Amino acid sequence: MEFSKIIAVTGKPGLFEILSQTKSGVIVKSLKEDKRFPINATQNISLLENIAIYTLEEEVPLGQIFKIISDKEEGKQCISHKESGNKLTSYFAEILPEYDDERVYTSNIKKVLQWYNILVDAKFDFSSIEVESVEEETEETNS
Structure with missing residues (x-):
């Protein structure tokens, strides 16, 4: 797990790891629940490294x-x-x-x-x- 791929998503509790990119956003994995799901480009995300x-x-x-x-x-x-x-x-x-x-x-x-x-x-x-x-x-x- 790389620090540069860890994000926080506005409105969603916890932290997420970016797994891959799609046309309309990214696929992430929750660090707490180990579930994967898409985050679309309209949601606000913050890279922890920034x-x-x-x-x-x-x-x-x-x-x-x-x-x-x-x-x-x-x-x-x-x-x-x-x-x-x-x-x-x-x-x-x-x-x-x-x-x-x-x-x-x-x-x-x-x-x-x-x-x-x-x-x-x-x-x-x-x-x-x-x-x-x-x-x-x-x-x-x-x-």
């Missing part, structure tokens, strides 16, 4: 946050997304101390932690996530 979290300085890619959580939890599940808002924000502050608490809402934190736990249940290898550092991107644009 999602980032605001910090006071920059945006941190979701894959990098998953790696930090995985290292902290040693590849096991993190706290439940159903915990209280205070617990969620203090846990997230441990993971990403510089996150922008004015632009990152508790609902965003819930999604990140829920998605991480779904990936753990699906036996995802977080070490396979390749994340370009912001410094490398800055050097490339300055050249």
Whole structure:
């Protein structure tokens, strides 16, 4: 399972892996239920690799946050997304101390932690996530 093929679909709970492309959309497999079904082009999908979290300085890619959580939890599940808002924000502050608490809402934190736990249940290898550092991107644009 590649991180670049994992998506979230608006209106559908959980995460999905893209299996193949069709004329009118994509065929996906649910990571929770292992069911396959089509997603048409009119539905909103988000590739997890394109999602980032605001910090006071920059945006941190979701894959990098998953790696930090995985290292902290040693590849096991993190706290439940159903915990209280205070617990969620203090846990997230441990993971990403510089996150922008004015632009990152508790609902965003819930999604990140829920998605991480779904990936753990699906036996995802977080070490396979390749994340370009912001410094490398800055050097490339300055050249």
